């Protein structure tokens with residue numbers, strides 16, 4: 001069983017200290033929601049875990065099954081079983097969804113999947129998400145709707161089967177269709193018990209569809225409150241005002 005352990009993590013962006021001591025443990029089979037006001041450092045946590053070069057680790061550690069993630073290259077992190085859905089996926093003209101996914105699987109496994117096997121897995125994954133087969137031949141992220149981006153994100157999860165998935169949901173633009181796709185995907189994943197999910201979100205809406213096991217409230221670059229699903233309901237009713245006052 002896999003465990004992601006974040007210990008006293010401090011992260012700076014361009015000499016500005018953003019994360020100020022984050023402690024969080026995510027185990028396979030658990031779904032954790034990180035919630036908090038805009039600018040509280042939620043995406044910074046995701047990018048730091050993913051190894052984005054702009055984010056400087058100034059203290060603490062991140063371990064995946066006891067191995068130091070922070071020492072690994074971005075590729076090595078993916079191979080170790082970490083998945084990060086980018087908040088703003090890039091368009092890659094000339095690369096099809098199918099080619100992108102096959103190279104992602106190749107990179108994670110360290111060898112290319114056999115074409116027939118990959119085609120079979122891809123079809124199964126697309127069927128499960130009710131994706132039109134023509135989608136596989138589209139250019140990566142080009143003109144994707146919110147729902148298509150999310151289907152693609154969850155399709156990556158289905159094919160890559162990560163140990164830990166970090167899903168940073170944009171604070172806007174998730175329509176009901178996209179919400180439903182992400183939620184169903186997460187719920188299917190948690191059912192297997194093999195993947196731990198860290199779901200980062202500003203709004204409580206998605207938590208109507210996905211019941212997190214744990215909710216962590218972020219403010220001022222650290223976790224200021226923790227609880228179960230009831231905490232999400234409290235946030236839905238009361239908002240973040242109580243936390244932003246303290247954090248300023």
Ligand code: ADP
Pocket residue numbers: 013014018036037038039040041042043044045054
């Ligand atoms: P959240 O995801 O909770 O809205 P972010 O992690 O995006 O918060 O941002 C936290 C703080 O870090 C903000 O003050 C933001 O301006 C700053 N920040 C984040 N990323 C960058 C960056 N790439 N360059 C400069 N400042 C950044």
Ligand code: MG
Pocket residue numbers: 038039043171
């Ligand atoms: Mg933000």
Ligand code: MG
Pocket residue numbers: 042043044
């Ligand atoms: Mg963010």
